[in-house]
Amino acid sequence: xxxxxxxxxxxxxxxxxxxxxxxxxxxxxxxxxxxxxxxxxxxxxxxxxxxxxxxxxxxxxxxxxxxxxxxxxxxxxxxxxxxxxxxxxxxxxxxxxxxxxxxxxxxxxxxxxxxxxxxxxxxxx
Numbered sequence: 001x002x003x004x005x006x007x008x009x010x011x012x013x014x015x016x017x018x019x020x021x022x023x024x025x026x027x028x029x030x031x032x033x034x035x036x037x038x039x040x041x042x043x044x045x046x047x048x049x050x051x052x053x054x055x056x057x058x059x060x061x062x063x064x065x066x067x068x069x070x071x072x073x074x075x076x077x078x079x080x081x082x083x084x085x086x087x088x089x090x091x092x093x094x095x096x097x098x099x100x101x102x103x104x105x106x107x108x109x110x111x112x113x114x115x116x117x118x119x120x121x122x123x124x125x
Contacts, residue, residue: 004054007070013044014058023059030055046070072100079105 017026031052033041042048050058057065069077075095082088088109092102 003064003066004057005066005068006050006054006058007046008067008073009070010046010050010054011058011065011067013042013047014055016044017042017047018059027052027056027059071098072104075100076104076108080108082109 014026021029029041030047030050033048034052039048047055054065072095075091079088079091082091088105092105095104096102
């Protein structure tokens with residue numbers, strides 16, 4: 001059995017499309033756009049990069065598709081789990097170097113300056 005790998009973003013993007021179009025409509029639009037050489041025909045990130053074969057498998061045989069987190073997913077997870085503002089800033093710089101829009105980090109975590117942290121933990125009275 002041949003399996004293909006797609007990102008989490010692509011998998012979720014196809015699920016989003018299925019809420020508004022049939023499988024046939026999606027595959028037809030995808031195939032037509034690829035034949036015309038279009039690179040930006042879906043408004044959902046990552047879907048334009050899918051080959052016709054991967055799109056068909058996602059639509060009709062999702063059991064043959066392995067979903068792997070994308071670089072964006074890994075950076076987002078690391079940012080949410082960051083223990084310091086410096087580390088988080090480094091992740092934003094890394095994303096920028098890879099051509100990823102740093103605005104994807106906005107609103108994920110609210111950083112509180114050290115000056116506002118309590119001197120004594122509430123349970124240590």
